[in-house]
Amino acid sequence: MIQFDPQMLLAGQYHDMLVAGFKMSLQYLFYGLCLSLPLGLLIALCRLSPFKLLRAFGTSYVEVVRSIPLLAHMLFWYFGVPEMLPTALKEVLYESPVESICAVLAISVYVAAYMAEDIRSGIRAVPAVQLEAARAIGLSYVQAMRLVILPQALRLTVPPLISQTLNLWKGTSIATVIGAAELMYEVGQVESQSFRSFEAFAFASVAYLTVSLVITGLASWFQHRYPVRTM
Amino acid sequence: MLELIDKYWLYFLIGQYPGGPLGGLVLTLILASLGLLLSLPLGLALGLMRVSPWRWLRLPVTGFVYLVRGIPLLMVVFWAYFFLPSITGVKTNQFWTMLIALVVFDAAYLAEIVRAGIQGLPKGQMECARALGLPYLKAMRCVVLPQALRHSLPSLVNQFISTIKETSLGYIIGLTEVSFIANQINTLAFTKPVEVFGILGLTYFVLCFGLSRFAHWVERRMARQGLGGRISTKPAA
Numbered sequence: 001m002i003q004f005d006p007q008m009l010l011a012g013q014y015h016d017m018l019v020a021g022f023k024m025s026l027q028y029l030f031y032g033l034c035l036s037l038p039l040g041l042l043i044a045l046c047r048l049s050p051f052k053l054l055r056a057f058g059t060s061y062v063e064v065v066r067s068i069p070l071l072a073h074m075l076f077w078y079f080g081v082p083e084m085l086p087t088a089l090k091e092v093l094y095e096s097p098v099e100s101i102c103a104v105l106a107i108s109v110y111v112a113a114y115m116a117e118d119i120r121s122g123i124r125a126v127p128a129v130q131l132e133a134a135r136a137i138g139l140s141y142v143q144a145m146r147l148v149i150l151p152q153a154l155r156l157t158v159p160p161l162i163s164q165t166l167n168l169w170k171g172t173s174i175a176t177v178i179g180a181a182e183l184m185y186e187v188g189q190v191e192s193q194s195f196r197s198f199e200a201f202a203f204a205s206v207a208y209l210t211v212s213l214v215i216t217g218l219a220s221w222f223q224h225r226y227p228v229r230t231m
Numbered sequence: 232m233l234e235l236i237d238k239y240w241l242y243f244l245i246g247q248y249p250g251g252p253l254g255g256l257v258l259t260l261i262l263a264s265l266g267l268l269l270s271l272p273l274g275l276a277l278g279l280m281r282v283s284p285w286r287w288l289r290l291p292v293t294g295f296v297y298l299v300r301g302i303p304l305l306m307v308v309f310w311a312y313f314f315l316p317s318i319t320g321v322k323t324n325q326f327w328t329m330l331i332a333l334v335v336f337d338a339a340y341l342a343e344i345v346r347a348g349i350q351g352l353p354k355g356q357m358e359c360a361r362a363l364g365l366p367y368l369k370a371m372r373c374v375v376l377p378q379a380l381r382h383s384l385p386s387l388v389n390q391f392i393s394t395i396k397e398t399s400l401g402y403i404i405g406l407t408e409v410s411f412i413a414n415q416i417n418t419l420a421f422t423k424p425v426e427v428f429g430i431l432g433l434t435y436f437v438l439c440f441g442l443s444r445f446a447h448w449v450e451r452r453m454a455r456q457g458l459g460g461r462i463s464t465k466p467a468a
Contacts, residue, residue, distance in 0.1 A: 067439035068432045069396035071410055076432060079417060079424035173303035177403055184305055197313045205302050205310075212301035 005196065009203050014190045018200065021186030022207050028104055028172040028182060029211075033165060035108035040115025045145070047120050058116070065113035070106065070174050077106040078178040103175035103182070111168045115161060122157030123149060155228050162219035169211055183207060232426045239416045243430075246407050254407030256434065262326070262408060263395040266333035273334060274341025279371065281346045292342070299339035304397055308332040312404055325406035329398070337394055344386045348379035384453070388446035392439045399435075409434065 008014050046058030065073075078099065082090055093101065126149050134144035176184040183204050190200040246254020253261075280292040299307065311332040315323040323331075352375060360370035402410040413431040417424050 063440055063443075064432075064436055067392075067436040067443070069399040069410070069435060071399040071402060072413075072428065072431050072435055075410065075414065075417075076425075076428040080428045081425075083424055170303040173305045174400070176305070184303070184309075187309070201306070201309055201313060205306055208303060208306060209298065209301040213297070216297075216301070 004198055004202070006199070008194070008196060009199055014194055014196070014200070017186045017190055018183070018203050018207075021181060021183035024100075024181055024186075025169075025172045025183040025207075026211070028100070028107065028175065028180075029165075029169050031104045032107045032111065032168050032172070035104065036112040036115055036168065037161075039108060039112035041119055043112060043116035044119035044123065047116065048123060050141070062113045062116055065110060066117075070110050070171050071177055073106040073110050074103065074174055074178050077109075078102040081105075099175070099178050099180035102178060103172070103180040107168060107171050107175070111164055111171065114167065115164050118160040118164060119153070119157050122153040122160070125156050126152045155226050158226070159219045159223050162215060162222065166212055166215045169215060170208070173208070232423075232430075235416075235420060235423055235426055236430070239420075243409065243412055243416065243434075246412055252407060255412045256409045258326075258406075259395065259398050259408045262329060262333070262398045262401065262406075263391065266330055266337060266398070267391050267394050269330070270334040270337035270341055273338040275345055277338055277342035278345025278349070281342055282349050284367070296339045296342055299336060300343075304332065304336050305400055305403065307336050308400055308404060311335070325401065325404050328404060329401045329406050333394060333397060336397070337390065340390060340393070341387075344383045344390065345379070347386075348383035349375055351382060352379055381453070385446045385450040388442060388449060392442050392446075395439060395442075396435065 009018070043058050043061055046054045047062070049055060049058075081102070082093055082098070085093065130148055130152065131144055134148040135141070139147065172182055173184040175182050176188065179185065187200045187204045191197045194200075242255065244255050245257050246252065248254065248257075277292050277296065280288045281296065283289050308329065311328045315328060315331065356378065357370060357375055360374040361367070365373065398408055399410040401408045402414065405411070410431060413427055417427040420427060
């Protein structure tokens, strides 16, 4: 029978390692969100813009990024991208925590494609006459977007965006392939040092699940608090 | 780049196959297809339980779905890696570990697709079938499911795309699927990471983008046949 020893999870070096990993994962979530939200919005606006070139760029970004698994993104950003940088920049990068930077970039680029789709469908759900009316009373295209369309689209967009945040959270676990010291990586470390796989896995599962449930709860709270207004 | 392709294309496609274990792109495809095929019946069963009127059936499955959807696939893979040997008593290899993790993980997602398909149907379908005297299970089997599953067909293709992308996690437990092979090639070629991982990305893109076009085509075709809409409303008079 497998022994479960909660003591090692509550105190001691393994506890510290796991908690450090958990904090690191939360940081990835935070920075990932800070990067992917504006990027996603930008791509969505590209896809909806009246210029053909921007539209083509937005569409190909979304299609290409979504078709490639996050793991391949990670490998590319970690092994490939630094090679393309000029030497001076490369040295700066290798002095900073390069795994974390690459992991956050890869996750942000990946999740931004999904967010762009959610934002786009939210914007498209706002009837076209809203834009036409806003233009007719003299607002510029950008103004009409900012003042009329986006506030309405927001109520439709936030719940799917929150579930993309959930994907972002789960995606942080893949950063372990490039050796970023997030929760999954620390679990592997603890397991190989102490052979207490059960405890380490249980800790990580509970940690992931807790944050996921909080995010899910947030989505349903938002839907309840800010229901979509019929237009 | 051409030199790279020329040298490693066979390794990329099938791994060390004739001389060693099958790997590469072929293994990715086999794993994804098997994973989806095996998780279909499980996902269907879980989806049915999730909408069943009996609470003792509904609650545990709802808990399971929430649990699996709340943790990353990597966590499921690690659990499978850890638990399977202690349950079965034999050391399971990477392929079976990954396959079982995929089946469990996909089943939870498929259950949600099935549930959405069933709940997307108008309630009247079930009520009518019951009113005609069909028992619950028969009404489900003969009336509700055929319509619900047809609606979730595009979602199923999308789930297959996700499954292909998920197999890349086999890399972490040392399964020789296409990402792992790409990393091996990167080590062998040593100076061309951009090209190697670019080709890897391109391979996934061709595969998944093709399938997603296929999903669109299915959806459009169904819409043309009048099967895409939730209900075909006829004018009253």
